[in-house]
Amino acid sequence: MNQPTPKEIKAALKDWIPSKLLTFRPGWKTRGRPWSYGIRGTMVHHWAGTGDGGQLWMEARDGSYPYCNATVRRGTGSSKDGEVMVISALSAWHSGLGGPWGRAGVPKDVAHLMVWGIEMEGPLPSTKYGVDDMTDAQWQSTVNMICAIRQVAGTEAFPNFQRVVTHANWTDGTAGVASYRLPTNGRKNDVWRDTKSIRRMCNRAWREAGR
Numbered sequence: 001m002n003q004p005t006p007k008e009i010k011a012a013l014k015d016w017i018p019s020k021l022l023t024f025r026p027g028w029k030t031r032g033r034p035w036s037y038g039i040r041g042t043m044v045h046h047w048a049g050t051g052d053g054g055q056l057w058m059e060a061r062d063g064s065y066p067y068c069n070a071t072v073r074r075g076t077g078s079s080k081d082g083e084v085m086v087i088s089a090l091s092a093w094h095s096g097l098g099g100p101w102g103r104a105g106v107p108k109d110v111a112h113l114m115v116w117g118i119e120m121e122g123p124l125p126s127t128k129y130g131v132d133d134m135t136d137a138q139w140q141s142t143v144n145m146i147c148a149i150r151q152v153a154g155t156e157a158f159p160n161f162q163r164v165v166t167h168a169n170w171t172d173g174t175a176g177v178a179s180y181r182l183p184t185n186g187r188k189n190d191v192w193r194d195t196k197s198i199r200r201m202c203n204r205a206w207r208e209a210g211r
Helices: 006-016 051-059 136-153 167-172 195-208
Strands: 022-024 041-047 070-074 081-086 115-121 164-166
Touching: 006 022, 006 081, 006 136, 041 136, 041 167, 051 070, 051 115, 070 136, 081 136, 115 136, 136 195, 164 167, 164 195
Parallel strands: 022 081, 041 115, 041 164, 070 115
Antiparallel strands: 070 081
């Protein structure tokens, strides 16, 4: 089982994401625990806050664990649309209660130790429920980041894009996380694009890159 280091994760991200859209925030390679059990998937979250103040909150600069591994910005404040800000290349607190995710080998309530957490900034001010709340640039960067994490995680831990879920999948038990309704069902809402669509985008990008 691969145990990706911050250096290896940085190299993979740089392989997939244009340098103009990739930022490594202070403490990105030291804040968190090593990936002792490998990176077994990615979890896409809906970042309810927006702007640079929300970004700083995600980073938890009070010294506690960051609240995700990376954010994908939508061009508010000083950020660029689709900019990826890496907060921690180590395990970071993001998933909370949910699971277990048997297919990925992730026990109940500990996905943050085994799953890379992505927070997408949103929603767009003019969107209505049921309409995609993220920009095309955000989705492109998110897909590229997921591909980079699969690449560095290795085929044993991250064999295919069935290992991509949303936060709501984790809490509800949907998209292959469980075969039954979990006690945490309904705890989180999330990005409005469905999980199958996200997986298809990742598969397409992976194939087009010749991987």
